[in-house]
Structures are given as structure tokens and as C-alpha cells.
Amino acid sequence: MQAITVKVGLASCGIAAGADEVYRKLENYLMENVRPVKLQRTACIGMCFEEPIVELSGSEAGSVTLGKVTADNIATLVEEYLAGGVPSSHVILAQKQDAPRNALLANQKRIVLQNCGVIDPKSLEDYEASGGYQALRKALTMSGDEIITEVKESGLRGRGGAGFSTGLKWSFAKNAQGPKKYVVCNADEGDPGAFMDRSVLEGDPHKIIEGMVIGAYAMGADEGYIYCRAEYPLAIAHLKVAIEAAEAKNYLGNHILGSDFSFELHIKEGAGAFVCGEETALMQSIEGKRGMPTIRPPFPAESGLWGKPTNINNVETWANITWIILNGAKAFHAMGTEKSPGTKVFALAGKIAGSGLIEVPMGITIRDIIYKVGGGMKTEKPFKAVQLGGPSGGCIPAELLDTTVDYDSINATGAIMGSGGMVVMDSGTCMVDVARYFLNFTQNESCGKCTFCRIGTRRMLEILTRITEGKGVMEDIDRLEDLATNIIKGSLCGLGQTAPNPVLTTLRYFKHEYIAHIQEKRCPAGACTALLKYEIIPEKCVGCTACARKCPVNCISGSVKQPHVIDQDKCIKCGACYKTCKFNAIVKG
Amino acid sequence: MQKDFVKLDALLERYRGKKGILIPMMQEVQDLEGFLSKDTMRYIAAKMDIPAAEIFGVATFYSMFRLKAQGKHIIRVCKGTACHVSDADGIKDALVEHLKLPDGENTTSDMRFTLMEVACLGCCSLAPVIMVDDQTYGKLTPEAIPGILEKYSF
Numbered sequence: 001m002q003a004i005t006v007k008v009g010l011a012s013c014g015i016a017a018g019a020d021e022v023y024r025k026l027e028n029y030l031m032e033n034v035r036p037v038k039l040q041r042t043a044c045i046g047m048c049f050e051e052p053i054v055e056l057s058g059s060e061a062g063s064v065t066l067g068k069v070t071a072d073n074i075a076t077l078v079e080e081y082l083a084g085g086v087p088s089s090h091v092i093l094a095q096k097q098d099a100p101r102n103a104l105l106a107n108q109k110r111i112v113l114q115n116c117g118v119i120d121p122k123s124l125e126d127y128e129a130s131g132g133y134q135a136l137r138k139a140l141t142m143s144g145d146e147i148i149t150e151v152k153e154s155g156l157r158g159r160g161g162a163g164f165s166t167g168l169k170w171s172f173a174k175n176a177q178g179p180k181k182y183v184v185c186n187a188d189e190g191d192p193g194a195f196m197d198r199s200v201l202e203g204d205p206h207k208i209i210e211g212m213v214i215g216a217y218a219m220g221a222d223e224g225y226i227y228c229r230a231e232y233p234l235a236i237a238h239l240k241v242a243i244e245a246a247e248a249k250n251y252l253g254n255h256i257l258g259s260d261f262s263f264e265l266h267i268k269e270g271a272g273a274f275v276c277g278e279e280t281a282l283m284q285s286i287e288g289k290r291g292m293p294t295i296r297p298p299f300p301a302e303s304g305l306w307g308k309p310t311n312i313n314n315v316e317t318w319a320n321i322t323w324i325i326l327n328g329a330k331a332f333h334a335m336g337t338e339k340s341p342g343t344k345v346f347a348l349a350g351k352i353a354g355s356g357l358i359e360v361p362m363g364i365t366i367r368d369i370i371y372k373v374g375g376g377m378k379t380e381k382p383f384k385a386v387q388l389g390g391p392s393g394g395c396i397p398a399e400l401l402d403t404t405v406d407y408d409s410i411n412a413t414g415a416i417m418g419s420g421g422m423v424v425m426d427s428g429t430c431m432v433d434v435a436r437y438f439l440n441f442t443q444n445e446s447c448g449k450c451t452f453c454r455i456g457t458r459r460m461l462e463i464l465t466r467i468t469e470g471k472g473v474m475e476d477i478d479r480l481e482d483l484a485t486n487i488i489k490g491s492l493c494g495l496g497q498t499a500p501n502p503v504l505t506t507l508r509y510f511k512h513e514y515i516a517h518i519q520e521k522r523c524p525a526g527a528c529t530a531l532l533k534y535e536i537i538p539e540k541c542v543g544c545t546a547c548a549r550k551c552p553v554n555c556i557s558g559s560v561k562q563p564h565v566i567d568q569d570k571c572i573k574c575g576a577c578y579k580t581c582k583f584n585a586i587v588k589g
Numbered sequence: 590m591q592k593d594f595v596k597l598d599a600l601l602e603r604y605r606g607k608k609g610i611l612i613p614m615m616q617e618v619q620d621l622e623g624f625l626s627k628d629t630m631r632y633i634a635a636k637m638d639i640p641a642a643e644i645f646g647v648a649t650f651y652s653m654f655r656l657k658a659q660g661k662h663i664i665r666v667c668k669g670t671a672c673h674v675s676d677a678d679g680i681k682d683a684l685v686e687h688l689k690l691p692d693g694e695n696t697t698s699d700m701r702f703t704l705m706e707v708a709c710l711g712c713c714s715l716a717p718v719i720m721v722d723d724q725t726y727g728k729l730t731p732e733a734i735p736g737i738l739e740k741y742s743f
Contacts, residue, residue, distance in 0.1 A: 016712045016725035048714030193670035195711035230616075230653055231707065271612050272652035274708065288611030289643075290650040306608070349671035349713030356714055387670060423670045423713075437673050441708065447650075 003036040004058035006078060009051065009117055011044035011202045012234050013195075013356075018071070019052035025071040026078065035082060043203030045117025046357035047101060050092050053117075056081045062095035104354055107373045109335065109343050109361045112319040116203030116357075121238050124245040127206040133251055135322035139214045140259050147218035148174055151321070153329035155341040160186060160277075160314030161389060161418040162494070163340070163407040169311060172301035173219045176309035181221035183212055184305070184312040186282060187228040187235070190274040191390030192441065194421030196345045197315035199357050201228065201235035204319070205242035209265065211321035213251065216263045219311055224263065227282050229270040239267050274391075274445035278493045279312045281447065292447045293493035314419065316345055336362030340406035350387075350423040351378045360405070367401040370424060381426035384525075385509070389418025391438045391445075392498030394505025395431060414505040416498070430527035431510040432517055436464035438502035442495065453496030456487040460503060469530040472518040480507065526588050532573045533589050538563035540585035547577035547586065592629075596621060601636055611639065611647055615654065624655040660696045660703035662741045664688075664721050669709030671716040680717050681706070683731035687738055701742070 008014075008023045023041070030037055038058075045053060050067030054074065057063035064086055066077055073090070080087040086094060092101040110116075119126035127133070139147055152167025173181060185208060189197040201208065212224050228236055243265055246252045254262045268286050275281045276291040283305050285291035304310025320342060324332050333341045340362040346369065349355045354375030360368075366386060370376065377383055385395040394415035396403060403409050410417050425434065443457040460483050463476050484500030491497050507514065516522050523531040536547075536556075541563040548556040548564060555571050558564030566577070578586045600617055604610040618633065619625055625648050634641035648654040666681045684704055688697050696703045712718050715727025719737075726737055 012725075013712050013714060016715055016718070016727055048712075051714070189711075190708060192668065192673075192709040193713055194709070195713060198711050231710065268609075269613065269616070270651075271616065271654065273650060285612065286609055288609045288647070290646050347713065349669075349716065350674055355671070390670070421670070423674070425674060429674050434674075437670070441668075445708075 002059050002084075003038065004056060004078075004082060005038045005040060007040045007042045007055040007057075009044055009053040009055075010041050011117075011199060012232075013044060013048045014051045014053065015234075017048075017051035021071040022052045022054065022069055022074050026074050029075045029078075035078075037078065037082070041120050041122070042117050043121050044199045044357060046113060046199070046359075047092065047104075047354065048356035049354055050101070050356075053092070055117075056087075059084060061086045062097075064091055064095070064099075065093035065101075066090040067092035067101070101354075101375075104373055104375055107368070108359050110359045111323045111335075111343050112200060112207075112316055112345050113203070113357065113359045114323075115207065116199060119204065121203050121205055122241050124206065124242070124249065127204070131326070132206055133210055135325040136210050136213055136251060137257065139217060139325050140257060140261065144174060144218040144220060147214065147325070150329045151218075151324060154324045154332040155329075155339075156317065156320055156324065156332065157340060157407060158314060159316035159320070159344070159419065161392065161416060163417060166313060166317055169301065169313070170215065170219055172299070173221070173309050173311035176301055178309055180223075180308045181219060182305045182308055182310040183216045183219065183221045183224040184279075184282070184286070184310060185212055185224070185226040185318055186277065186279065186312055186314045187226055187232075188270050188277040188282060189229060189232075189315070189419065190277050190445075191392075191419055191421045193347065193349050193387070193423045194390055194419055195347045196357060196420045198232050198235050199347075200315055200319055200345070201232065202238055205235075205238045206246065207322060208239075208315060208318050209242055209246055209252070211318035212265065213256065213263055214321050214325060215311065215313070215318070217256075217261050221311070222263055224265045225268050225286055225305075226265065227268045227270060227276070227286060230272060236267060236269060243267070273447070274441075275447045275493070275495050278495060281493065282312065283310065290447075292449050293495075295492060316420070337404070337406045339408060344405060344417070344420060346420045346422045348374045348422050348424065351381065351426040351429070352376070352424040353378045362406050363404050365402050365404050366396060369405070369422070370401070374424070377424070377426060379426065381428050383424065384427050384429060385425045385431065387415075387423040387425065387434065387502075388421070389416040389498075389501070390421045391442045392416060392494065392501055393418045393421075394501045395425070395434065395509065396505075397509040400509075414501065414508055416501070428525055428527060430468070430523050430525035431506045431513045432464065432468055432523075433525075433527050435503045435506045436461065436468055439464055439499070442499040446495065446499075450491045450493075450496055452487045452490030453492075453499060456483050456490070457496075457499050459483055460487075460500070464503070467514060467517045468523070468528045470517065470521040470528075472514075474515075474518055476518065477507065477511070477514060522589075529573050532575075533568065534566055534571060534573065534575070534578055535587050535589070536564050536566055537585050537587060540583055542583055542585070544583070546580050546582070550576045550580040552576060593621070597629075597632070598636070601633065605637070611644070612651070615644070615648065619654060624658050626656075657696070658700070660700050662702050662722055664702055664704050664719060665707045665710065666704065667710040667712070667716070667718040667720070668706045669711075669713060669716070669718075671713035672709075672718055675716040677717045679731050680719060680729050680734065683734040684719070684738075687735055702738075 077087045156166040157163040276285045280294040281291040300310040439461040448454045543561040555567040604614045
């Protein structure tokens with residue numbers, strides 16, 4: 001019997017789906033039964049919708065990945081593989097034969113996620129075996145200027161959302177005067193619906209560390225911070241292990257790998273404030289203050305952390321550096337489009353079949369992402385819109401599905417590339433409600449410094465709430481547009497400047513939904529509770545009384561075996577009757 | 590709860606003289622005492638020579654800091670975009686109903702549960718999601734809530 005390797009995906013999403021239990025069960029099984037199995041931990045391969053995921057490799061059947069594994073069937077599945085075959089069920093990916101998810105992975109291009117779900121994130125040896133820290137060795141033979149030129153020529157743009165040239169940003173920090181400089185990794189991933197950075201930090205922490213060491217060497221910084229939100233305990237734990245291991249092998253610390261270069265790296269945990277993703281607020285927070293943005297200029301490159309020149313990049317940006325150093329600017333520029341080279345990681349969520357983490361070359365269309373990489377819609381309800389960029393972004397409608405993914409094309413739609421959250425919505429999602437949801441979020445997270453952001457977003461939220469409750473008037477639409485313009489003009493940082501985007505894009509593409517709420521007092525998606533109306537179709541009602549017994553306010557009347565009626569004045573629109581009826585006799589409208 | 594000054598002082602001393610310490614120091618104090626009371630904040634201010642207003646300012650700015658005592662179990666309802674479009678509101682309503690929370694409060698009167706909303710737990714593919722202490726529950730329906738609460742009602 002050949003020795004095989006079993007890897008269990010133990011990232012946050014896997015654990016939430018029960019992967020921990022699968023791992024423990026198999027561990028116990030292998031203790032009780034002597035089998036030629038090497039059990040390993042890995043992180044997230046990205047197919048969250050198939051979690052818990054287990055990869056089997058080492059037999060002649062080739063590597064096989066299993067999805068939706070349970071603690072009850074893991075041992076049986078491993079035995080089937082040990083016997084030389086491919087397990088009869090649960091196979092999602094297979095090296096030597098067709099498998100249901102093979103195509104989804106084939107349409108990706110993985111650079112940033114190269115090691116995620118493949119190596120054990122807690123093992124430096126695993127990272128080294130996959131080529132880890134070779135880029136650093138190469139970089140240390142280059143001059144700082146040579147590295148920066150390479151990054152500039154690669155065309156890499158900031159993956160945090162704004163898309164500024166990374167090489168140019170580095171050259172500003174490099175040219176700034178002063179003996180003390182800092183580099184910072186922005187891992188304060190706060191956009192609801194986005195989990196790209198979490199997966200990279202959990203799955204491949206050394207890649208970020210190596211990228212930062214190279215950047216620090218190029219810019220002449222001797223100290224760095226990774227600012228990670230506290231809601232990601234596993235990412236922080238993996239980073240801590242990785243930093244200790246890197247220090248022990250002199251990838252961090254004094255005279256790195258025998259050179260003259262020394263670099264110290266710290267982790268700073270956030271404390272729960274979305275605005276800290278903005279770079280000036282983030283630096284305030286590292287210094288231990290309230291995370292309120294400051295005026296630029298001076299830019300961080302001149303005066304950042306504790307007044308010293310500082311360079312801040314997002315997790316995904318740092319994760320691209322090692323690849324660029326090892327493979328060269330030209331190879332990087334050959335991927336993606338002329339103005340947006342490389343790849344982009346997206347977190348797919350919402351009403352999509354294959355929710356999870358993907359990495360695709362820039363220039364792919366949104367349609368291909370949803371249907372060829374994401375497996376299409378989750379249910380039979382048709383596609384309505386995709387939300388990009390979280391609270392700073394916007395909704396792209398069905399007619400623009402062929403928009404290509406690059407910074408400029410996406411900006412032209414009114415949405416933004418953002419950090420990579422992509423939430424798919426179907427006909428059951430109300431666009432006014434989505435706008436209200438995001439305004440509620442930004443209104444809560446506004447730090448309060450700028451009046452327009454603090455009060456303007458509150459007024460917008462009030463108007464949107466009014467509309468979803470059927471109390472809106474047509475003038476409200478003009479008021480929303482007026483407020484949006486002023487909030488954009490009157491806010492200091494990106495939070496306020498982009499807060500109106502969800503409203504502006506939904507007004508641009510889904511104005512008819514606003515009008516339906518205001519004029520017809522109707523929610524076309526059937527999502528706004530206050531505007532819902534439940535009615536019983538007399539022809540379909542058999543008079544079973546199930547709904548009347550379930551109604552919490554006793555507003556359904558009728559005799560047994562006779563059609564029932566809902567008293568609309570008393571109805572609280574809880575939907576209990578709708579869910580109870582077995583005869584589809586109750587309609588929601 | 591009786592204040593453990595020995596532990597608190599030892600904790601504060603470890604931070605003395607270092608830069609950028611306020612937030613991690615306050616997080617550790619909160620871990621020790623469960624929340625940040627006004628007395629505690631004044632005590633830190635005097636001991637570490639930091640203006641009390643600055644400490645209070647930081648405590649009220651960040652959502653991780655709690656100014657009130659909380660229940661034995663923390664329930665976090667995810668309000669991320671994916672959860673929102675998958676009826677997170679219905680899950681929250683079910684929790685409020687079953688916990689019988691007093692008006693305007695987020696902690697049950699027997700101090701067993703505290704209910705919170707969080708922006709996103711990052712498990713979007715399992716939406717809607719809640720987290721009770723460190724355990725995540727996904728793909729929820731309002732009907733599943735009583736069964737989950739049951740597990741913690743000892």
C-alpha cells in the first residue's frame with residue numbers, strides 16, 4: 001500500500017463548516033488503525049461552498065479533492081483512496097479525471113493564492129519548499145533602486161482599491177529624507193462581504209512577510225507593522241507563528257541573511273473601526289489614538305507614523321511582490337491588461353453557486369467570473385446585479401455584465417474595483433434596501449470629523465429608510481442626489497468621498513425601483529417588509545386552518561374547509577402563514 | 590467583582606515607557622476585567638499619566654471596547670452584505686425574541702447572553718451566520734435559533 005497525504009483545509013470558513021471535527025476524527029482513526037497516511041493541515045483553497053474540504057494525494061489515482069466531507073464519512077473516503085481508487089462520492093477536483101469543479105479552477109490564474117490551501121501555513125519549511133524566501137535572496141543582490149524600477153515596470157497597482165502605482169509610491173518613500181522609515185501592511189479588511197486578505201494571511205503568511213522585507217530593503221525602512229483587524233484571530237495567530245519562525249531563520253531581524261540590512265516586524269491588532277482602513281487613520285490607530293483621518297498633504301511618504309516617512313500597502317499588493325521579483329516585471333506585465341496588469345483576487349458571495357475565493361487575470365469579464373469561475377447563480381432566480389467595492393462601491397446591472405475587470409472600466413460604471421468583495425444579487429434583492437444597508441453601515445462607521453459625512457450620511461439614511469417604508473416622495477430622489485454631491489465634496493477621506501456611491505449607482509441603474517417604492521408603494525423584489533402584502537388565493541385555499549393557527553396576531557379567519565382571509569389592517573407581515581401553507585395558496589406581493 | 594490591583598498593576602507596568610501602547614493595553618485590561626469601567630479608566634489614567642479624556646476617547650471610538658458588564662456568552666450576529674441579502678434581520682429578530690431582551694438592552698437580565706451585531710465575520714459562503722463565543726453557526730434559519738441557545742443555557 002502506497003503512503004498517501006491527507007490535507008484538511010482549516011481556515012476560518014472550513015472550521016465554521018466543521019473541518020476541525022473532520023480533522024480530529026481522522027486523527028483518532030489513524031491512532032487506532034495503523035495506516036500509511038500523513039495527515040496535514042492547510043488553509044483555504046477558496047471553494048468555501050464545498051467546505052469542509054480534504055485533499056488526498058500520493059496514490060496512482062492522482063490527487064483528488066473532496067468537498068462537504070463529514071466526520072462520519074472521512075475514514076471511509078480515505079480507505080477507498082488507500083485501496084487505490086478514487087472515492088465514489090464527494091469528489092470535487094481530480095487530477096487524472098473529470099470532476100465537477102475542475103473547470104472552475106482551470107479558469108483561474110493563481111499568483112497571490114498560489115500556496116493557499118496547498119501548504120501548511122504554520123510551516124516555514126513548507127513555504128521554503130515551494131520557493132519561499134528565494135525572492136528575498138535575489139532582492140538582497142539588487143540595489144533598492146533596481147527593485148523599485150522592477151516594481152514600477154511591472155505596472156502593479158494598489159490592490160486596496162484605489163489602484164495607485166505601487167512602484168511610484170515606493171519611490172516617494174525611498175526618496176524621502178531621514179534615517180528612520182516605516183513600512184506598513186494594511187490588513188484592516190473591513191468591507192462587509194470581503195475576505196480576501198483574511199484567506200491570504202491565514203493561508204500564506206510568509207508571502208506577506210517576505211514581500212514586506214523586500215519592500216523595506218528597497219525603501220530603506222528598518223521597522224514595519226502589520227495592522228490586522230481583531231475579528232481575524234486565526235490570521236493573527238498564523239502571522240505570529242510565521243514571524244517567530246522567520247526571525248529564527250534570520251529572514252527578519254539583524255543583518256538579514258548576512259547582509260547589512262536589518263528589519264523588525266510587529267503585528268498591531270485593530271480594535272474595531274472601519275475607518276482605520278484609511279491610511280492616515282490607520283497610522284493614528286497604530287500610534288494608539290482615535291483612528292481619525294488627517295489632512296493630506298503631508299502624505300505618509302513624507303510624514304507618516306510618528307512623523308517619519310512611511311509606506312503603506314494592502315495585503316494583496318504585498319503578496320504580489322515576491323512573484324514580480326522572481327519572475328520579472330515583463331512576465332507580470334504580460335498578464336492582465338495594458339493599464340491593469342496582473343491578477344485580482346475576489347471574494348464571491350451572495351446568490352452565487354460557487355461562493356468563495358478566486359483569483360483571475362485582469363481583463364476577464366464579470367460575466368465570465370460569475371458563470372465560468374463562480375458556477376453561475378445559486379437558485380433559479382435570475383441575476384440582477386453584482387455589488388463591487390463594498391460600502392465605497394456600487395452595483396453593476398445585468399446589461400453591463402460584459403464589463404472587463406480593470407480599474408478604469410469598472411470606475412466608468414460608477415462602481416470601484418475596491419479590495420475585491422463581489423456580492424451577487426438576484427431578483428429577490430431590493431436595490432433600495434441594498435443602498436440603505438450600505439448607508440447604514442457608513443453612517444455607523446463615520447468617524448464624525450467631517451460634517452457632511454457625519455450628518456449628510458445620516459440624512460441620506462433617513463430618506464432611504466423612509467422610501468423603503470413607503471413614505472417617500474419624488475423630491476427625495478433629488479435630495480439624495482444633492483446630498484451625495486455635497487458629501488463627496490465635503491469629506492476629507494475616502495470613507496466620506498465614496499459613501500454615496502451605493503446610492504448613486506442604484507439611482508443610475510435601478511431608478512425604477514425607487515419610483516415603484518415611492519409612487520406605487522410597492523417593492524418589486526418583495527424584500528421591503530413594510531411594503532409587503534400577503535394574500536390568500538381563495539381558489540387554492542383548502543381551509544386546512546394551518547395558517548390561522550400559526551399567525552401570531554390572529555388576523556386570519558375562516559371556517560374549516562372554507563377559504564380563509566387575512567385581515568390586512570392587523571397583519572404584521574411576519575410571513576409565518578406564507579411559510580406554513582402547503583398548498584401555495586398564499587402570495588407575497 | 591473585586592478588583593485585582595496586583596494583576597492590573599503588573600499588566601500596566603509591562604507597557605510603561607513603550608510607544609503606541611494605549612490600544613493593546615486597554616484590550617488587555619478589558620480581557621482581565623471583562624469591560625472598562627469608569628473607575629478603571631481613571632485608574633489607568635492616573636497610573637500611566639495619560640489624560641482620562643484620551644482614554645475615554647479611545648474607548649468610545651473602537652467597537653471592541655465595552656463600557657458595560659456583559660453576559661457570560663457573547664452572540665455576534667453577522668450583518669455583512671452576504672448575510673444581509675440572506676435575511677440576517679430575520680435571524681436577529683428570532684434571537685431578540687428568544688432571549689427576551691429588555692427594551693434597549695443587549696444583555697439578558699440573567700447575565701447569560703449579550704447580543705451584538707458585527708459588520709462581517711468573513712464566512713460569507715455560510716450566510717447567514719452567527720458566532721456564539723468562538724463557535725460559528727452558518728446557513729441558519731430563524732427556526733434553528735432555539736436549538737443553538739439551548740446548548741448554552743446551563
